[in-house]
Every structure is written in structure tokens, then in C-alpha cells.
Amino acid sequence: MMDSPEQIKTRIESAVPGAKIDIVLNGSPSQQSSLLIDKEHARQIAQFLRDDAALRLDFCSNVTGMDWLDRVVTKKVIVKKIVEGEEKEAEETQQEKIPGYLEAVYHLYSIEHKHGPIIIRMRTNDRSAEAPLPSLTPIWRSAEFQEREIFDLYGIRFDGHPDLRRILMWDEFKDYPMRKDYRDPDDYEYEPTPHDDVLERAKQHYAPRPQLDGAENITAQP
Amino acid sequence: MSDIDEELRSELQRQGIWVTSMQELYNWGRKNSIWPLQFGLACCAIEMIATAASRYDIARFGGEIFRPSPRQADLMIVAGTVTKKMAPQIVRLYNQMPDPKYVISMGACAISGGPFKQGYNVLKGIDRYIPVDVYIPGCPPRPEALLHAFMELQRKIDEQKLTGAGKAAHLDRTHPSEFPVPAFGAHDLEPAANADVFRPMKIERT
Numbered sequence: 111m112m113d114s115p116e117q118i119k120t121r122i123e124s125a126v127p128g129a130k131i132d133i134v135l136n137g138s139p140s141q142q143s144s145l146l147i148d149k150e151h152a153r154q155i156a157q158f159l160r161d162d163a164a165l166r167l168d169f170c171s172n173v174t175g176m177d178w179l180d181r182v183v184t185k186k187v188i189v190k191k192i193v194e195g196e197e198k199e200a201e202e203t204q205q206e207k208i209p210g211y212l213e214a215v216y217h218l219y220s221i222e223h224k225h226g227p228i229i230i231r232m233r234t235n236d237r238s239a240e241a242p243l244p245s246l247t248p249i250w251r252s253a254e255f256q257e258r259e260i261f262d263l264y265g266i267r268f269d270g271h272p273d274l275r276r277i278l279m280w281d282e283f284k285d286y287p288m289r290k291d292y293r294d295p296d297d298y299e300y301e302p303t304p305h306d307d308v309l310e311r312a313k314q315h316y317a318p319r320p321q322l323d324g325a326e327n328i329t330a331q332p
Numbered sequence: 333m334s335d336i337d338e339e340l341r342s343e344l345q346r347q348g349i350w351v352t353s354m355q356e357l358y359n360w361g362r363k364n365s366i367w368p369l370q371f372g373l374a375c376c377a378i379e380m381i382a383t384a385a386s387r388y389d390i391a392r393f394g395g396e397i398f399r400p401s402p403r404q405a406d407l408m409i410v411a412g413t414v415t416k417k418m419a420p421q422i423v424r425l426y427n428q429m430p431d432p433k434y435v436i437s438m439g440a441c442a443i444s445g446g447p448f449k450q451g452y453n454v455l456k457g458i459d460r461y462i463p464v465d466v467y468i469p470g471c472p473p474r475p476e477a478l479l480h481a482f483m484e485l486q487r488k489i490d491e492q493k494l495t496g497a498g499k500a501a502h503l504d505r506t507h508p509s510e511f512p513v514p515a516f517g518a519h520d521l522e523p524a525a526n527a528d529v530f531r532p533m534k535i536e537r538t
């Protein structure tokens with residue numbers, strides 16, 4: 111049996127001094143909770159996960175990018191209030207602003223021990239263009255193309271990547287198409303069956319209807 | 333070349349005299365030996381390959397010689413999804429084909445972008461950059477449909493005139509045989525369509 115994320119967390123913390131690790135819970139039936147690791151120790155943590163005799167996570171099967179926009183979370187909190195000279199507990203709704211960030215998610219397996227996946231995540235500080243994260247390609251070679259793809263489509267810059275270039279789009283391209291605020295170029299001039307958003311955008315290309323002169327309302331008199 | 337009375341012609345034929353014209357002979361030769369350019373772009377290419385193989389056998393129509401070089405080909409079968417990254421290469425290949433040349437746009441993708449129409453990376457139809465002779469709808473079109481398009485093209489070649497006003501494009505010096513290759517821009521291909529070639533239908537809706 112592989113260790114639980116909590117056990118792995120404590121083991122990393124003792125092996126890599128100073129490492130900050132949070133567990134991101136997954137409430138779905140898969141229960142695949144993941145480890146959110148800090149950027150500064152990411153390379154050492156990855157090295158530990160790969161080389162530790164009990165874990166031996168020697169295969170990185172998948173690297174995914176994610177874009178989290180700024181969001182506001184409404185929470186109910188219990189606060190102590192002084193009402194008419196008496197201290198009472200009251201429920202209050204508070205709004206918390208969480209600034210947006212980009213995320214890279216790695217799925218790790220062990221070929222040697224035939225276990226996995228262990229999922230690790232890293233988050234950028236903000237959503238700026240070329241927000242940096244450390245590259246884990248030096249640890250898992252299979253991450254090379256996938257980190258390039260994330261660089262191409264989300265705009266995360268992986269420091270320490272041996273060959274960080276766009277992989278799907280052309281080099282002159284400036285946008286990051288998988289970001290949630292990306293807007294694709296307007297080539298909606300001919301849409302035979304538009305609907306929803308496409309209809310809205312196609313409408314800007316429609317010729318206006320010819321002005322009617324009222325003649326179409328005249329019907330034959332008996 | 334003078335027009336010959338059809339009745340007289342069939343009468344002569346019954347007597348064992350075959351009358352023809354230069355144009356007919358020329359087009360007959362051309363239409364039965366069309367050399368397609370050998371390249372495929374996506375899933376539609378598999379159907380094109382099936383069409384060329386023994387079961388459907390495009391050789392029955394004189395189109396079996398798939399050439400690996402655009403300089404030896406007359407027909408470009410755009411079989412599949414044209415990504416924006418690939419589009420300049422397609423135009424470049426078209427430009428390198430010698431006249432007379434024809435284009436079949438095979439499948440929903442090559443016609444309009446198909447299932448990937450709203451993708452940021454897919455060209456919404458190759459007719460934005462090069463003129464298309466025959467369109468085949470379908471996703472993918474069956475080999476029979478490609479054969480049908482091929483026969484349509486043969487019919488089209490058969491009707492081309494060698495002289496006079498509406499003569500074939502390749503004999504008309506004023507007709508361009510090369511088209512500008514789009515450049516990779518910061519957000520899209522530049523230009524997004526060649527206005528001399530691409531004429532979208534005007535849709536009137538409110």
C-alpha cells in the first residue's frame with residue numbers, strides 16, 4: 111500500500127527542511143487529494159519523490175495547466191459582538207477576495223512499485239504573462255513537451271527547462287489561448303448555423319435587413 | 333474550332349467516321365490523367381488513402397498517380413483539418429504546382445473548419461486563401477463521395493474552353509496562378525483571409 115498524502119507530506123517535510131506543503135482535498139468519489147508544493151523547494155521535493163526507496167515515483171505521466179481567475183468567496187463566520195452591553199455570538203457573511211493564479215499539476219506514478227498516482231501542484235504568484243515556476247523536466251524527462259505546451263497555451267515560464275519554446279502555436283504568436291480571458295480572433299463573417307455566443311459574434315457581420323416600405327402589409331381586397 | 337452539328341456528328345459516327353475537335357481531345361486527355369498531390373492533414377486523409385487503395389481504386393478514373401512533389405501534380409486534395417500553423421504551407425504548395433491546377437476541398441474541416449470551427453487554431457476553410465473547384469461535405473466523406481467529387485472535377489475539366497471569352501483559367505494570362513502566403517501574426521494569420529479569393533455568403537438576419 112502506498113502512503114496516504116498526509117503521510118507523504120510529513121515524510122517530505124522531514125526530508126526537505128523548510129518545505130511548505132498543503133493538501134488540496136478532492137471531495138469527489140475518486141478522493142484523489144493532491145499536494146500543493148512551494149516553488150522554492152519544488153525541485154528538491156520532486157527529487158525526493160522520485161528517489162525515495164518507498165515511493166520511487168519514477169514516471170510523470172501527465173502535466174496539466176490550469177487558470178484560476180480572481181474570485182470572491184463568500185463565507186459564513188461566527189463573530190463575537192457586543193449587543194446591548196452583552197457579548198453575543200453572531201453569524202456574519204464575509205467576502206474574501208482570492209487573486210487569480212496559474213497552476214501546473216503533475217501526475218506521478220511508480221513503474222517500479224506499480225503504484226500511483228500522486229498528484230503535485232504548483233501555483234504562480236499571479237496571472238501575469240510568463241509567470242515563473244520551476245521546471246521539473248530535470249527530474250522527469252517526460253515533462254519536457256508538456257511543460258512547453260503549458261508555456262504555449264497558459265503562459266507559465268518554467269525556469270530551468272532545457273528548451274522552452276512554443277510547441278503548438280507559431281513563435282510569433284503572442285496570446286495564451288487556454289487562459290479563461292482569451293478571446294479568439296474575429297473570423298465569424300460566415301456562420302451558416304450560429305447559436306449562443308457564436309451568434310452574438312456573427313451578428314456583427316450581418317448586413318442589416320432592407321428597409322420595408324409598408325407595401326408588404328397590403329393584402330388583396332375582396 | 334467550329335461547332336459541329338450533333339446530329340451530323342452521330343450520323344457520321346454510325347458510318348465509321350469519328351469527328352472531334354482539338355478542345356475535346358485535349359480535355360479528354362487531361363481529365364483522364366489527373367495527378368493528385370500526396371499529402372493528408374487529418375482523419376479525412378484516411379478516407380483519401382482508402383480511395384486510392386484497391387477496394388475503391390481511384391485508378392479507374394485516372395487519378396492513381398499520387399505525386400510526392402507539388403511540381404508534378406495537377407490536383408490538390410485538401411483532406412482534413414487545416415490548422416492556422418499549416419495554412420501558409422498549403423498555400424505555398426499550391427503556388428508551387430504548375431498550371432493547370434485544381435483543388436478539391438474534402439470534408440467539413442477543409443470547407444469551414446468543421447467540428448473545430450470555433451477553435452483559435454483552426455482555419456475556417458481553405459477557400460480563404462486559394463480557389464476551390466469542388467467541395468465535398470461530410471465528416472469524413474466516404475470514398476464514394478471523393479470519387480464523385482473526382483468525377484465532378486472531370487466534368488468541369490471537360491467543359492473548359494481553350495479559346496474565346498470564358499477560356500480556362502490556366503490559359504488566361506490575366507488570371508493569377510499564385511496567391512499570397514499568409515504570415516504568422518501576433519494574434520492570427522495576416523491577413524485572416526485573401527479578399528480576392530474569399531467571398532463569404534452575405535447572410536441577412538436580424
Ligand code: SF4
Binds near residue numbers: 376412438447470472
Ligand atoms: S471533416 Fe471530420 S473526418 Fe474530416 S478531417 Fe475534419 S474531423 Fe476529420
